[in-house]
Amino acid sequence: MTGFPSDDVPELARGVHDMGGLPGGPVDRHEHAVSLWEKRVDALLVLLTRKGVFSVDELRNAIERLGAEAYTAMSYYERWTASIAWNLMQRGVITADELGKRMAEIEAEGRQ
Amino acid sequence: MTPAARLSVKRFKPGQAVRVRRAFPPGHIRTPIYIRGAAGVIERDCGDCVNAEERAFARSGLPALPLYRVRFRQQEIWPGYDGPDSDSIEIEIYANWLEPA
Numbered sequence A: 001m002t003g004f005p006s007d008d009v010p011e012l013a014r015g016v017h018d019m020g021g022l023p024g025g026p027v028d029r030h031e032h033a034v035s036l037w038e039k040r041v042d043a044l045l046v047l048l049t050r051k052g053v054f055s056v057d058e059l060r061n062a063i064e065r066l067g068a069e070a071y072t073a074m075s076y077y078e079r080w081t082a083s084i085a086w087n088l089m090q091r092g093v094i095t096a097d098e099l100g101k102r103m104a105e106i107e108a109e110g111r112q
Numbered sequence B: 001m002t003p004a005a006r007l008s009v010k011r012f013k014p015g016q017a018v019r020v021r022r023a024f025p026p027g028h029i030r031t032p033i034y035i036r037g038a039a040g041v042i043e044r045d046c047g048d049c050v051n052a053e054e055r056a057f058a059r060s061g062l063p064a065l066p067l068y069r070v071r072f073r074q075q076e077i078w079p080g081y082d083g084p085d086s087d088s089i090e091i092e093i094y095a096n097w098l099e100p101a
Helices: A036-050 A056-064 A068-073 A076-090 A096-109
Strands: B017-020 B039-049 B065-073 B088-094 B098-100
Touching: A036 A056, A036 A076, A056 A076, A076 A096, B017 B065, B039 B088
Parallel strands: none
Antiparallel strands: B017 B039, B017 B098, B039 B065, B065 B088
């Protein structure tokens, strides 16, 4: 073998999520509390996938396509939320118009 | 014919030498980028699994694809790896990503 598989990986082909072998710094091993909204997002995904609205593979696919900046800035369940919204629009369950209006309403109410 | 049905399905036996295809398609790929092109050995047959690369695009992912656990030598994967020669890494890889070595 002339080199290592990772030697000449085309950088443009590497998704931001595909980070095996890259420097990652120390692993944070602390437990952290899960907030109510995160539990609700988790429950929502379980319902959507069990009912066959879309699959976990579609969830992951959309997360991988958030773009490096958003992927890095978002928390774990923020990525899920963005992907669930994308997939619900992809599958015709909601429209972008409905989602946008509801998001603006909630923001105006000052809710978390 | 569905996209998944166009895949050529290869069968391997434990102990058989294989190489991971060196390819960089777009899509939802379950074969990590760092292992593409690497040579390894079939550790076990994990059975046939729904094809996640297809199901990621709202298709059925059927027919299911054989999934294999493949063992690689760490020293052949990472430049400057300074662990013991016996260190290995095992990755579960779908049959469409493997070729006989």
